[in-house]
Amino acid sequence: MNRVVITGMGIVSPLGNSADEMRDSLSKGASGIGPIQSVPHDGLIIKIGAEVKNYDPAAHFTDKQLGLMDRCAQLAVMASRQAVAQSGLNFRDGSGAKTATIIGAGVGGMQTLDESFHRIYAEGARRAHPLTVPKLMISAPMSHITMEHGITGPSFTVASACASSNHAIGVAYQMVRSGMVEAAVTGGTEAVFCFGSFKAWEALRVMAPDTCRPFSKGRAGMVLAEGAGIFVLENYDRAKARGAEILGEIIGFGMSSDAADIVLPSVSGAAAAIQACLDDAGLNPEDVDYINAHGTGTYANDATETKAIHAVFGETAKKIPVSSTKSMHGHGLGGAGAIELAATLVAMQGSFIPPTANYVEPDPACDLDYVPNIARQGAIKVAISNSFAFGGHNAVLAIKR
């Protein structure tokens, strides 16, 4: 089996539009959460979100491209440009056929769908725009990445709600590890900021009205986010032979299904995925220096995830720093796992442990070390990153510096 390393990383997120900006924000515990700019507040109960800022589509794409790309595809392509540039790879030299493109997304082109249906139902339009379908399909961000870079190997989109990114990255990791491909462009994207999807999320009553306080007493729910994280994974021997800069190594991937409830998380399902990841990576509990938690800030997730970490790590659990960076970049849904892998990687590079921001006081149901509010100096050698989705689909990645 091949070792799999990360040789490129791209990030477009509420904490900045590059790895450097994200590292800076995370180390300061800065927040990307604020009043929503892109959706009118009239008629909204929840008026906060974590949006990508300082992004002008026209500065990065032609009119023709924008006519074909929902925001979720734009963010994914932006992030892929950073990742591919950093890797130094050129997929048009023949290597594209041995490269996979595996991208996670939860819902796809929501803004396109919202606009199109509003025009038809509310404004009485008699026809939809002819490019509505290729814009809204959930696989379009992945398609645009292949075309942007000329990647002609295996390509598909993974949808498992909020675990989509981790599943995508995990599958890409397995493809490179097995030798099926030499490299993979992988990650995830989401951009759901439109009136219709906000009303749908509000109705679930899992959204916090003020901010995201994972694991804290007084937490009131999650905060919606948009963004994309894209990585270049590469066979270690090949990366080393060509002298590529190695940002980190993926060393394990674990999955499980709760097979229980469409919204409520399960301790045993989450624990099974974490354990499967440790087993896959050959890690013992004491080998893990940091856990990037799923940590949505909902009452149910945070207590359940805490129990799952106890179940797997036993006596070691309380010694491992666990933080939810969603407290700063919000919940990126299908893009969340990729944004969080990026957060974990930049923290590794910066030798700090990112905090759980907005933490007020301990909740008896959440009794681990959540690195409250202030980043902590310290090298991370091995980390895991959890994603647990609606539907009970759990996916956990292990990475090493």
Add this chain to the structure above:
Amino acid sequence: MIDERDIFEIVAKQAKVEPSALTADVLLSDLELQSIDVVELVFAIEEKFDIQVPYSPSDQDSAGISFKSVGEIIEAVNKLVAEQHPAA
């Protein structure tokens, strides 16, 4: 004041029981309603009475709203209708 029978009907429909099986003392937990079922129940009440219910599954007593029993729901809905539709 709202017609209490409307609340009994909405709760009974969500819990898949007959309205006659319910009394004001019946707890939603006794009806085996999960949190998502209660979210649906609150939605049905909001639609029926044209009100906004400040209900959060993570904090059941937020904003002085408690939805633990049928009687508490009736009390809360009466209060919210009076606040949100003062002319009615």
